[in-house]
Every structure is written in structure tokens, then in C-alpha cells.
Amino acid sequence: MFVPAQPESCPTGAHRAGSGASANPLPAAAPPSAIEAGTVTCSHAAALAFAEAGAASLHALHMLAGATLATIAAAAASARIEQLPRDARIFAQGSLARRACAVVTGSVRIVQTGCDGGQIICCFAARGESFGIAAMFNDARHSGDAIAVQPCTIASWSKAQLLDLIEASPRIAINLIGSVGHCLVESHNRVRELATQRCEQRIAHTLLRLAGQAGRDAAGHRAITIPLRRRDVAETAGTTLHTASRALAAWEKCGLLATCEQQLLIHDMPALVRIAHGDAA
Amino acid sequence: MFVPAQPESCPTGAHRAGSGASANPLPAAAPPSAIEAGTVTCSHAAALAFAEAGAASLHALHMLAGATLATIAAAAASARIEQLPRDARIFAQGSLARRACAVVTGSVRIVQTGCDGGQIICCFAARGESFGIAAMFNDARHSGDAIAVQPCTIASWSKAQLLDLIEASPRIAINLIGSVGHCLVESHNRVRELATQRCEQRIAHTLLRLAGQAGRDAAGHRAITIPLRRRDVAETAGTTLHTASRALAAWEKCGLLATCEQQLLIHDMPALVRIAHGDAA
DNA sequence: CGCGACCTTGACATCTGTCAACACGAGTGG
DNA sequence: CCACTCGTGTTGACAGATGTCAAGGTCGCG
Numbered sequence: 001m002f003v004p005a006q007p008e009s010c011p012t013g014a015h016r017a018g019s020g021a022s023a024n025p026l027p028a029a030a031p032p033s034a035i036e037a038g039t040v041t042c043s044h045a046a047a048l049a050f051a052e053a054g055a056a057s058l059h060a061l062h063m064l065a066g067a068t069l070a071t072i073a074a075a076a077a078s079a080r081i082e083q084l085p086r087d088a089r090i091f092a093q094g095s096l097a098r099r100a101c102a103v104v105t106g107s108v109r110i111v112q113t114g115c116d117g118g119q120i121i122c123c124f125a126a127r128g129e130s131f132g133i134a135a136m137f138n139d140a141r142h143s144g145d146a147i148a149v150q151p152c153t154i155a156s157w158s159k160a161q162l163l164d165l166i167e168a169s170p171r172i173a174i175n176l177i178g179s180v181g182h183c184l185v186e187s188h189n190r191v192r193e194l195a196t197q198r199c200e201q202r203i204a205h206t207l208l209r210l211a212g213q214a215g216r217d218a219a220g221h222r223a224i225t226i227p228l229r230r231r232d233v234a235e236t237a238g239t240t241l242h243t244a245s246r247a248l249a250a251w252e253k254c255g256l257l258a259t260c261e262q263q264l265l266i267h268d269m270p271a272l273v274r275i276a277h278g279d280a281a
Numbered sequence: 282m283f284v285p286a287q288p289e290s291c292p293t294g295a296h297r298a299g300s301g302a303s304a305n306p307l308p309a310a311a312p313p314s315a316i317e318a319g320t321v322t323c324s325h326a327a328a329l330a331f332a333e334a335g336a337a338s339l340h341a342l343h344m345l346a347g348a349t350l351a352t353i354a355a356a357a358a359s360a361r362i363e364q365l366p367r368d369a370r371i372f373a374q375g376s377l378a379r380r381a382c383a384v385v386t387g388s389v390r391i392v393q394t395g396c397d398g399g400q401i402i403c404c405f406a407a408r409g410e411s412f413g414i415a416a417m418f419n420d421a422r423h424s425g426d427a428i429a430v431q432p433c434t435i436a437s438w439s440k441a442q443l444l445d446l447i448e449a450s451p452r453i454a455i456n457l458i459g460s461v462g463h464c465l466v467e468s469h470n471r472v473r474e475l476a477t478q479r480c481e482q483r484i485a486h487t488l489l490r491l492a493g494q495a496g497r498d499a500a501g502h503r504a505i506t507i508p509l510r511r512r513d514v515a516e517t518a519g520t521t522l523h524t525a526s527r528a529l530a531a532w533e534k535c536g537l538l539a540t541c542e543q544q545l546l547i548h549d550m551p552a553l554v555r556i557a558h559g560d561a562a
Numbered sequence: 563c564g565c566g567a568c569c570t571t572g573a574c575a576t577c578t579g580t581c582a583a584c585a586c587g588a589g590t591g592g
Numbered sequence: 593c594c595a596c597t598c599g600t601g602t603t604g605a606c607a608g609a610t611g612t613c614a615a616g617g618t619c620g621c622g
Contacts (some may be wrong), residue, residue, distance in 0.1 A: 070510030120473045120477070133462060137462050166390055169453055179460060180420050181419055185424045187465060196395060196397070242603085511569060524610060530570065565621085569618080570616085574611105576610095579607095584602080586599105588597100589596105591597105
């Protein structure tokens with residue numbers, strides 16, 4: 001359409017395979033690209049349950065916000081709905097983007113690996129959010145792996161199906177522009193933070209963003225509902241595991257936050273905001 | 282639509298005004314938000330010339346790629362087309378996104394300023410590209426200033442007009458998703474580079490990206506048609522003026538590239554690619 | 563001539579990535 | 593049951609890249 005050529009940087013899977021660095025070879029355990037291969041991993045009973053709940057659960061998808069009931073029904077009819085286990089790979093970096101995906105339940109992380117082995121987490125997709133959209137509409141390849149952080153229910157549509165839905169209800173396209181646009185704005189914020197702020201500040205920003213995206217309020221604290229390893233925090237904040245670990249350990253020590261079963265609980269939001277602003281330097 | 286709340290980070294104009302850092306107060310010379318205010322700065326003669334050329338020039342816009350002649354005519358009919366001088370501000374960070382813009386001629390840079398005064402260039406928009414889209418479809422505020430790098434011709438539509446166009450031709454929405462999606466992919470690449478690569482590599486990547494986006498081949502070299510100050514390179518690569526200057530000066534010294542009237546000429550692409558890959562460490 | 567915008571260069575401090583070692587729990591196989 | 597491996601997290605020491613501070617140079621312009 002308007003992408004003149006493959007960009008010069010090389011985050012593609014093909015390159016990655018050729019890299020000698022191999023900081024993170026693909027986990028042999030993960031089934032390759034469940035969605036792409038059409039490998040439905042849900043049990044029969046679960047499938048039935050979700051067929052019933054199907055249209056109902058799609059109501060909550062952001063891409064269908066404001067759509068008519070007829071549109072939602074049409075979307076539900078053409079959607080492929082799958083249940084995937086933790087760590088399943090939904091699509092692979094470098095593969096052609098054939099399907100648009102949305103998270104019905106669970107959460108997904110999009111991981112990009114550079115040809116030098118450097119990894120970052122592009123973003124997390126939480127309940128209701130779409131992912132894998134950007135590449136599809138450019139007829140391009142996915143710029144990262146999509147991995148199920150938790151057991152997930154994922155809805156997906158082929159490009160043709162999605163185009164049909166859009167033709168019938170441009171509202172979906174509007175929503176998708178908003179969705180991708182929101183990611184873009186966040187990404188630009190991350191770029192600025194990476195370019196101009198300290199590690200500590202960036203980690204704080206990362207937590208605040210995640211708390212805003214997938215937070216749940218509880219007794220006196222706010223919990224990030226996406227399970228996070230230290231490594232995830234590091235790769236989202238654009239630093240190393242070591243630095244992230246140090247910062248989080250220090251904050252735990254002074255009671256600012258706590259981790260409980262890979263869930264982060266933020267006890268003192270104002271303090272975190274202050275750190276993010278660089279006030280408490 | 283689906284943005285729960287304003288993110289915790291604070292790149293908005295309002296914050297910026299309150300910041301004591303003020304590394305870069307707004308240039309007093311620039312007319313405030315020409316497009317927003319409807320301040321048409323083109324001469325009468327120029328206006329006439331462009332009214333004639335109007336529909337013709339819009340053909341080249343990526344957002345109208347593949348659209349029918351009728352659609353393009355409709356777009357041309359509702360578009361506001363303006364000529365802006367160098368350094369004009371097309372919209373301001375923090376202002377409500379009311380109009381979708383596209384570059385007919387010239388080029389635009391989108392600059393984001395953090396509340397701490399930190400600045401980055403989110404992206405450049407070259408001929409044919411759209412900008413200011415992401416924020417508009419989220420009913421949000423612009424995440425950066427849009428500044429004319431050169432004298433520009435800018436087409437713009439109100440949200441209502443654009444929605445009408447999309448209703449009539451969903452293809453436009455598809456193109457816009459692709460456009461925003463392409464920005465997103467590039468932005469993720471930048472995030473990865475910032476998080477994992479050295480300054481030199483990032484500067485090299487920056488130049489390669491710009492050469493791909495707005496390059497012109499000439500006798501034995503490739504020229505970046507967007508005028509670039511050292512500072513622009515630095516803020517695009519996510520480093521300081523000083524470091525960027527050092528790297529570029531060194532590369533000029535060994536004949537890898539040259540600058541001529543703010544135009545960068547790359548003489549040895551393969552070498553630049555090698556540096557970007559980190560081979561020539 | 564003075565001033566501002568832009569660029570260059572040098573010296574230095576320090577943040578943070580890298581290397582290394584260790585602890586802990588879960589799973590696995592003997 | 594034990595030994596072992598693997599993934600994950602923590603901590604310390606250290607070097608080096610790069611931001612910061614400082615000074616000066618060039619060019620265009622009023």
C-alpha cells in the first residue's frame with residue numbers, strides 16, 4: 001500500500017534464526033503459532049461452553065464498541081474462538097499477518113526479538129483489546145511473537161472476514177484506528193521516556209501504565225492483573241533484568257509495592273507517581 | 282471509546298507550561314496552530330494554483346490509495362488545503378485533535394515534549410503521509426507538536442468530514458489503519474533499538490529509516506530529502522545533540538556521508554548498514 | 563557589531579549494562 | 593528419596609558508554 005520497502009532494521013524471525021547470538025532461542029515446548037495453524041486446543045466441553053457464551057463475550061471487545069447487535073452477531077458468527085494454554089504462541093514474529101486477534105479472556109504479550117538477540121515487550125493486550133492488527137492491514141509480517149501470558153480465550157478473524165465486517169459497519173474500522181492509535185501514542189511516550197529518563201523512572205512509568213491498563217483496586221492497594229516476571233518488567237521498561245530487579249527489590253523493601261504469585265500490588269501510588277516524575281531523585 | 286483514563290505520564294502541553302525546566306519554550310515566532318485556527322497563510326495566487334491542482338495532488342496521498350475517482354473528488358471537495366511557511370505549527374501538543382492532516386508537499390515533524398523538558402521527534406511525515414490521526418479517533422489530545430520542516434502544503438479534514446468519507450469508502454479507513462499501523466511498527470522498532478543498542482547503531486538506524494522514507498537516489502549516493510539539523514537526528518535517535526554530532530562528524534570525516542545545506546547525503550550505504558547491525562563495533 | 567541559532571570538541575562523572583556468584587522452587591529421572 | 597537441571601530472582605563488583613558541563617567557532621541577520 002504505502003510501505004516502500006522492508007525497513008532496514010531486522011527484527012524478523014528469519015533473521016533471528018540466522019543470528020548467532022541466540023539470547024533466546026524459541027522455547028521448544030511452545031506449539032508453533034496455534035492460531036495460524038488452526039490448532040484448536042480447547043476441550044470439547046469448553047468449546048461448547050464458549051459457543052454459547054460467544055456473542056455475549058464479544059460484547060466486551062473494544063473493537064466492537066458501539067456496534068449494533070446485528071454487527072456483533074455477525075462478528076461472532078465469523079469469529080474463530082479458541083482457548084489457549086499459558087505460554088502458547090498465538091502468532092510468530094516474521095510470519096505473515098493473516099488473522100486479526102482480540103483477547104476475550106486472559107492476556108497476551110507481544111515480544112519483539114532483534115537480529116542481535118535483544119528483546120523487548122512491545123505491549124500487553126488485556127481483556128477486550130485487539131492485537132496483530134497493524135501488520136495485517138499492511139500485508140506485512142508480524143513484528144513480534146504473541147504469547148499467552150495466562151490461559152486465554154482468543155477471538156480471531158481472517159482479513160477477508162474483517163473487511164466484510166468493516167464494509168457492513170465502518171464503526172469497527174474507526175474503533176481499530178483508535179486502538180492502534182492508542183498503542184502508537186503509548187509507544188511514543190515510551191520512546192521519549194527511554195530517550196530522556198532514568199531507569200527507575202521508566203520502570204515506575206511502566207508499572208503505572210500497566211496499572212492503568214489492567215489494574216484492579218483492592219483493599220488500600222492497586223493490583224496489576226497481568227502476571228509479571230521481573231524479566232517482563234525489564235523488557236517493558238527497556239532495561240535489564242538486573243536493574244529492574246534491583247529497583248523492584250528496593251521498592252518492596254520500603255513497602256511501596258509487593259509481589260504475590262507474579263501479581264504486582266502497588267501500595268503507594270503517589271510515591272510511584274513521584275518517582276516516575278523524577279521528583280524523588 | 283476504550284481509553285480508561287489519561288495515562289500517568291505527562292507529555293501534555295498543559296504540564297509543559299507548568300514545568301520549570303523549560304528546556305524549550307515555544308518559539309514565539311511560530312503562529313499558534315495554523316490549521317486549528319483556520320489561519321490560511323497562503324497567498325491568493327498560490328491558493329488559486331492549488332485549487333486547480335487540488336484533486337490532482339490528492340491522488341498521491343496514501344490514505345486515498347486505491348480509492349475511486351469519486352471518492353478522491355469527494356475528499357478534495359471537503360478538504361481544506363493550506364500552504365504553511367517553514368516552522369509553522371500545524372497543531373499543538375495537548376490541544377484537542379479536531380482535524381486529520383496529510384502532507385501534500387513538504388514535510389512535517391511531530392515533536393513530543395515531556396513535562397521534564399525532554400524532547401523527542403515522534404516521526405516525520407513526508408509527502409503523501411497522514412498525521413494527527415491517532416489522537417483524533419480517540420477523541421484525545423495531540424501527543425506532540427506538528428511543525429512544518431519546510432514550506433508545506435497540508436490537506437486536512439474535520440472528524441465529521443472524515444467519517445463521512447469513510448462511510449462512503451471504507452477503503453480510506455483501511456488505509457488509515459495501515460498508516461497508523463506502520464508508524465506503530467516503526468515505533469516498536471525504535472523502542473527496541475533504544476533499549477538494546479548503542480547510540481551509534483541507533484543513529485545509523487535513524488538515517489537508514491529516513492533514507493527509506495524520504496530518500497532520493499543521486500550520483501553514487503542517497504540523499505535524505507528532509508532537511509535535518511543535528512538536533513533532529515539526535516531527537517529521532519533518542520540521544521543528545523552532542524553524541525549525535527560526534528558520530529556524524531566522525532562519519533563525515535571518513536567519507537561515509539556528507540551534509541549539504543541541511544541535506545544529508547549518504548555515500549556508503551553498506552557501511553551504514555554494517556554500523557546499524559553492530560558489525561563494525 | 564552584537565546576538566542568536568547551530569555545530570564542534572574536550573573533560574569528567576555516573577548511570578547502568580555486563581560479568582559472576584548464589585539462592586530458591588519446580589519439575590524430572592534414576 | 594535424592595540428584596540434577598532449569599527458570600527465576602537477588603546481589604556485588606566493575607568498566608565503559610554516554611549524558612552533563614564548559615568553552616569556543618561559524619554563519620546569518622538586524
